[in-house]
Amino acid sequence: MKDKIYTNFVKRWEEVTDLPPQTLGPFTSSYKDLVHGVKSMPVPVYAAFGLVIAFGLLYFFGERISFLVSLLQKGF
Amino acid sequence: MDILFDTCIQFVSSVFGSISKPYESMRGVVKRSRLLELVPMFCFVLLYVGVASIVKIQEFRPFFLTGQFITLVFWIALSFGLSVLILWCMGKNIGGRGTLQSFAVSWGYTLVPTLVWFFVTSLLYVLLPPPRTSGFLGIGFSLVYLCFSAAVFLWKGTLVYLSLRFGMRLTLPKIFLVLTVFLPVMSIYSVLMYQFGIFRVPFL
Numbered sequence: 001m002k003d004k005i006y007t008n009f010v011k012r013w014e015e016v017t018d019l020p021p022q023t024l025g026p027f028t029s030s031y032k033d034l035v036h037g038v039k040s041m042p043v044p045v046y047a048a049f050g051l052v053i054a055f056g057l058l059y060f061f062g063e064r065i066s067f068l069v070s071l072l073q074k075g076f
Numbered sequence: 077m078d079i080l081f082d083t084c085i086q087f088v089s090s091v092f093g094s095i096s097k098p099y100e101s102m103r104g105v106v107k108r109s110r111l112l113e114l115v116p117m118f119c120f121v122l123l124y125v126g127v128a129s130i131v132k133i134q135e136f137r138p139f140f141l142t143g144q145f146i147t148l149v150f151w152i153a154l155s156f157g158l159s160v161l162i163l164w165c166m167g168k169n170i171g172g173r174g175t176l177q178s179f180a181v182s183w184g185y186t187l188v189p190t191l192v193w194f195f196v197t198s199l200l201y202v203l204l205p206p207p208r209t210s211g212f213l214g215i216g217f218s219l220v221y222l223c224f225s226a227a228v229f230l231w232k233g234t235l236v237y238l239s240l241r242f243g244m245r246l247t248l249p250k251i252f253l254v255l256t257v258f259l260p261v262m263s264i265y266s267v268l269m270y271q272f273g274i275f276r277v278p279f280l
Contacts, residue, residue, distance in 0.1 A: 015103065019245055031248070038234055039099050050227035054219045066208035069218040072225065073206040075277035076128055076197045 079112065087116040091188055094235060102238040105185055109178035117184050117191075124195055125149050131198050151274050155265070159183065159280060162261060163240065166254045172244035179243035186239050189232035190279060193225065 024031050037045045057065050090113070093101025105113070129144040160180045164172075167179070200221070208214040240251045266278035 019242065022241075022248055024248060039097070041096050042098065042231075042234065043095065046227040046230050047223070049230045050223035050225075053226035054222040057222055058215070058219060063210040063215065065218045065222065066210050066214045069221050070206035070208050072221070072277070073197060073201055073208075075275075076131075076194050076201065 080115075083110065083112045084116050086110070087113050090185060094185055094188060095231070098234050098238055102182060102185065102235065102242050106174070106178050106182050106242040109175065109181050111177060111181060113181055114184045117187060120191055121152055121187070122149065124191055124198070125152070128194070128198050131201055147274065148279075151269065152279050155269075155278065155280055156184070156187065158265070159258075159262070163254060163258055164244070166257060167240065167244040167246055167250075170246075170250050170253060172240075172246050172250070174244045179239070182239040182243035186232060186235040189228045189235065193228045194277075194279065196224070 022028075022031060057068070061068060086108070090101050090105050093104070125145055125148040128148060129141050133140050133144055160176070160183050163183070164176055164179050167174075204217065208218050236255075237251060240246050240254060241248075246254065262278070262280060266275070266280075269275045269278055
């Protein structure tokens with residue numbers, strides 16, 4: 001148990017000395033909150049973002065999103 | 077042979093890691109900085125270009141297929157090289173650390189979401205060819221497709237950020253600065269590619 005804690009500590013120490021944690025002055029805590037959801041298993045965050053964008057576009061463009069998607073589908 | 081197999085395993089593991097644990101995975105990619113890891117990526121790009129050429133030409137005419145294939149591979153390779161060089165030069169100018177090799181490898185992984193989007197779009201082009209209708213099914217599919225595209229775009233954004241963060245040791249304000257210059261340059265480049273008829277959506 002102690003060995004594992006020590007190994008994790010050394011690993012984290014190496015990371016911090018290699019690249020100091022991101023700081024943004026007064027916005028540091030907001031930044032940390034924001035990236036917290038992306039650090040481990042961010043798929044739900046991506047899906048939620050996708051849903052917001054998709055419904056946002058539906059709200060703005062209405063039925064015309066089918067035209068937008070047709071354009072995107074020809075975009076490869 | 078063992079090295080290649082090991083590299084492929086490492087690549088697959090890093091790709092899945094970039095979905096489940098992007099920070100840890102990209103940190104590992106930069107730490108290893110193995111150019112060989114770009115080989116499987118390049119093979120997947122070749123596979124995609126092969127599929128895209130067939131879907132675009134839509135008939136078995138070897139001359140046109142080969143021409144399309146070579147054109148796409150050339151422009152994808154050029155886009156990748158150009159992106160890496162511009163970002164690396166800019167990052168270095170504003171105090172970025174790290175090697176070109178480590179940055180190039182980490183930037184290579186940012187092509188994974190791009191490749192996924194292009195693959196899925198090509199397959200959907202065959203399975204459910206456009207145009208979409210304004211009916212219930214058309215709008216429903218449009219919502220699913222846009223949701224998928226936006227999610228992949230955010231995944232791409234995360235990997236771009238991590239590539240610059242770990243590959244060049246840049247802080248968030250410096251990353252914004254680099255992207256503020258990089259994105260307009262790439263927009264102009266994308267418009268040129270569109271006008272040449274190479275990509276409607278840029279493969280970056």
